[in-house]
Amino acid sequence: MPREKKLATIGQIAASVGVATSTLRFYEREGLLSPAGRSPAGYRLYELGAVEQLQFIRSAQSVGFSLENIKALLSLDERTSCKQVQIMIQSRLNDITQRIVELKSVQRTLTHTLNRCRKSKKGCPVLKDFLKP
Amino acid sequence: MPREKKLATIGQIAASVGVATSTLRFYEREGLLSPAGRSPAGYRLYELGAVEQLQFIRSAQSVGFSLENIKALLSLDERTSCKQVQIMIQSRLNDITQRIVELKSVQRTLTHTLNRCRKSKKGCPVLKDFLKP
């Protein structure tokens, strides 16, 4: 029989990643991270790998994946779905690229407006004629 | 005495800009756009310039100003506060520039990850080792 792995309580896992225990319970409800089991008293017991998974979640969040996205990523079968991962990353990349395009356009517009504003001798042109181009 | 200007009802103004009447009432509460007056029955009556002001609001929104920002812009005295407008635009530009930097960084990271993903022969590397660089 396989020997027991080391297990940690919710507080220990939470502390080692720097999140609140309530966040871990929330993630469990959302299907992002479940404890390996429960103690006789009902305490959640996590494998130490949970720390890694939490770090994965935080990393993915930091590049803009929503918890829903991340749930989808985590639910993939590692061997068969690299393609699916690529699709999700590509989709996120598309969003980001589009957003950058939009922001640059706004940047151009505002820069233009600011220059007009600076050159103006009488009265602020912005307040009459905002962002028309 | 100045002759009466043409006035429009809330529905007419709303329709010509493509917003809901409830939005106009909301803007009024927020101090963004008030009707010129009321009819005997209490109907809001707007000057036609309200359409322009609404378009200003939508334009400013589209480049990322919040309604609060816009309220501040609208409350400025046109003759004296071009400087203040410049400050607000510059501040928005700074936000945008920063956001673009962040997004590009994420873009690089994801592109890198995607390439690793594509090259991988056995199993998806992303699911084990996400975004570490």
Place this chain on the structure above:
DNA sequence: GCCAACCTTAAAGTATAATTGAAGGCTAAT
């Protein structure tokens, strides 16, 4: 064997921003 620190649940609350909707009742146009 005591007490502080931990754990449990479910549901409700928080934050932000900008609307949107419902209820109940006048008004305008045809």
Place this chain on the structure above:
DNA sequence: ATTAGCCTTCAATTATACTTTAAGGTTGGC
């Protein structure tokens, strides 16, 4: 007279990611 449009106020919605609350039960160190 019907109906579309307007009025008011107050509340609910949308989205996302948590956080808090209430009312307990459990554990571990001294």
